[in-house]
Amino acid sequence: MARDDGRWPPVYDADDLVDQIKDLTSREDFEARFYEWRRDRATVPLDDVCQGDVVELASDVPVMGDDGLPGVISNNTRMWMVLGNTCDFYRDLDDCRWTQIAPLVDLGGPEPDPALRDALRRYSQFRRFYVPPWRDSAEQSYHVVELPLMVSIDKRAFPEAARVQARLSRPAWVLLNACLVRFLARDDGRYAA
Amino acid sequence: MNHDSVLPVLALAVCHQVPMQRVPVQFAISDTRRRETPVPADLMLPAFAVQPSGGMRIEVDPRETLVRASTDLVRALAAALPHDPEDERLVAARVAAVMGREKPKPLTRKLDD
Numbered sequence: 001m002a003r004d005d006g007r008w009p010p011v012y013d014a015d016d017l018v019d020q021i022k023d024l025t026s027r028e029d030f031e032a033r034f035y036e037w038r039r040d041r042a043t044v045p046l047d048d049v050c051q052g053d054v055v056e057l058a059s060d061v062p063v064m065g066d067d068g069l070p071g072v073i074s075n076n077t078r079m080w081m082v083l084g085n086t087c088d089f090y091r092d093l094d095d096c097r098w099t100q101i102a103p104l105v106d107l108g109g110p111e112p113d114p115a116l117r118d119a120l121r122r123y124s125q126f127r128r129f130y131v132p133p134w135r136d137s138a139e140q141s142y143h144v145v146e147l148p149l150m151v152s153i154d155k156r157a158f159p160e161a162a163r164v165q166a167r168l169s170r171p172a173w174v175l176l177n178a179c180l181v182r183f184l185a186r187d188d189g190r191y192a193a
Numbered sequence: 194m195n196h197d198s199v200l201p202v203l204a205l206a207v208c209h210q211v212p213m214q215r216v217p218v219q220f221a222i223s224d225t226r227r228r229e230t231p232v233p234a235d236l237m238l239p240a241f242a243v244q245p246s247g248g249m250r251i252e253v254d255p256r257e258t259l260v261r262a263s264t265d266l267v268r269a270l271a272a273a274l275p276h277d278p279e280d281e282r283l284v285a286a287r288v289a290a291v292m293g294r295e296k297p298k299p300l301t302r303k304l305d306d
Contacts, residue, residue, distance in 0.1 A: 018273040063297050071297030107287050116287055124277035125284050144288065182270045 021178060024171035025121060031132040037167040040135050049089050049158045052168035052176050053082045054104070054134055057161060061103050061149050073149075079104040079165070081131065081145045083180060089155055101162075102150040104131060104143040112142050120144070126186040129179045134166035147183045 027033060037046060049055070057080050060072035084099030112120070120130035120142065129145040153162070168176060 017269055021273045060298075062300075065297040069299075071299050073292070073295070073297050105288050105291055108291060112287070116283060119277070119280035119283050122277065122280060123274055124280040126276060126281060128284055128288065144284065146288065178270055178274055182274055182276075185270070186276070 017174070017178060020171055020174050021123075024175060025123060030121065033169055034132050034172045035134055035166045036169040038134050039163075039165045046164050046167065047159075049082060049155075049162075049164060050086045050167060051082055051084065052173045053164045054131065054166040055080050055082060055101070055158070055162040055164050057101070057153075057157070057163075062151055063149065075103045077104050077106045077143065079143065080162070081129070081176075083145075083147075083150060084155075089158070093156070097154060098152045099155045100150050101153050102145050102147055105146050107142045107144065117142070123175065123179060126183055129176060147180070 024030065024033065056078050058078050059075065061075050062070060062072055065071050080101040080103050082099065082101055084101070088096045088099050107116070107120075119125070123130060127147050129147060131143040131145060133141060158164075
């Protein structure tokens with residue numbers, strides 16, 4: 001719940017972090033609690049961009065291939081998640097021109113097999129972030145954010161070229177932050193006993 | 194777990210975006226949508242301070258502090274989000290099946306255009 005100043009309260013310590021993540025991921029209505037705003041249900045539009053927003057942007061994914069040269073790989077979903085900090089959007093262009101996004105990969109709907117769905121909901125993977133359906137439709141789709149494919153984008157691309165489709169709830173945003181840090185600080189297990 | 198030093202690495206990552214006099218020691222993950230919002234005084238850590246110029250001044254051995262904090266950070270995340278290599282392989286296989294392994298296509302425009 002937001003405070004009077006409209007800002008979400010911080011996570012204070014490790015126990016708080018664990019409690020919030022477990023409270024979210026263990027709930028039966030997990031998917032329903034994941035978003036605080038969805039375009040398909042919205043009565044008022046958004047006029048800003050925040051970390052964790054699902055955005056639609058018709059672009060392939062720029063990468064460098066095994067020849068070290070720039071190229072693109074397909075992004076059939078046209079969906080991305082904003083991973084750069086929210087405050088970057090409030091900074092002057094000279095101070096901060098770029099933010100970061102990563103593509104959403106559609107795992108193939110309408111429903112993944114139970115083992116895959118359970119794995120997604122456990123958030124037990126370093127390199128991907130599960131994004132539950134954010135649209136009411138007959139064919140729900142299940143996506144993951146492919147963190148290794150993070151790319152930079154000029155923030156002026158918002159909101160014309162990249163339109164927000166859904167905004168995370170606070171628990172989901174905390175979960176995203178934890179997964180982002182874990183992705184960068186992950187133990188690869190090479191030196192485990 | 195030493196909660197007095199939990200996650201100041203994250204604090205360092207985000208605190209410079211929030212104008213304030215002190216950096217919060219327990220400021221693990223905080224909403225940065227309102228950058229002008231002050232941080233409560235009871236969350237201040239004397240070891241870190243923002244100078245009048247806006248630059249950050251670290252008053253203790255930063256290497257020792259950050260190494261300890263990094264260790265706590267990884268432990269906290271491991272407790273909150275246990276990693277499962279089998280889950281990682283299962284999801285990775287599905288992603289690979291969807292995305293394929295085709296080589297990146299060349300850009301449609303030359304870089305010097």
